[in-house]
Each structure stands twice: as C-alpha cells, then as structure tokens.
Amino acid sequence: QVQLVESGGGLVQAGGSLRLSCAASGRTFSSYAMGWFRQAPGKEREFVAAISWSGGSTYYADSVKGRFTISRDNTKNTVYLQMNSLKPEDTAVYYCNADLGPEGVWGQGTLVTVSS
Numbered sequence: 001q002v003q004l005v006e007s008g009g010g011l012v013q014a015g016g017s018l019r020l021s022c023a024a025s026g027r028t029f030s031s032y033a034m035g036w037f038r039q040a041p042g043k044e045r046e047f048v049a050a051i052s053w054s055g056g057s058t059y060y061a062d063s064v065k066g067r068f069t070i071s072r073d074n075t076k077n078t079v080y081l082q083m084n085s086l087k088p089e090d091t092a093v094y095y096c097n098a099d100l101g102p103e104g105v106w107g108q109g110t111l112v113t114v115s116s
Contacts, residue, residue: 009110022096030074033099038092
C-alpha cells in the first residue's frame, strides 16, 4: 500500500518561489505516474501537473505552465513541484497523487499561501 507525505508549503510573497516535495513509501515508486493537484478555499480540487513513471513526460495546467515544474527522483521515491513567479491565485492546499487505481492515492496536502 502506497503512502504519500507532502512537505514544503508555507507563506510566500507574490513573485516568490516554493518547492513542494512528496515522499512515497510502499510500492515501487518508479512503477507509476504521479501528479499534483490543488484546492483553493471554496473551490473544487483541480489538476496542476503530472509526470510519467520515468519522468520522461510531463503535463501542466494552462494556469501554471511556464511557472511550475514537476520532477521526480526515483532513487529517493520523491516527486517535486517547483513553483516560481507565484501569484495570490496560487493559494491553495496542494496534494500529490499516485496514479494507482480508479482514484489513485492521495497525500494529506500542504498549504501554500501567496500574499499580494
């Protein structure tokens, strides 16, 4: 059974940067794709970025393209989300997701707050 633990959230000013990490345990990490999602207050959870099992393919929501970068280190069982040029509208709880099963496996989330 896979378990995911996110870290790296916090408070940052607009224009700043943060790097989120998601550490996985349980199943062979390099066998499944990973993604990042976010949920802002009062809004539904939305897709942010995804990366294939090998790291060779990445996908981004239009709202973060060019500002966020997803990557993974299969030797450390960790996926990252580098977030640059942050905007107040990026404020949300960020969740990582393992592409396993119909709904995947979710972490507990990490809060990112971007002040204007």
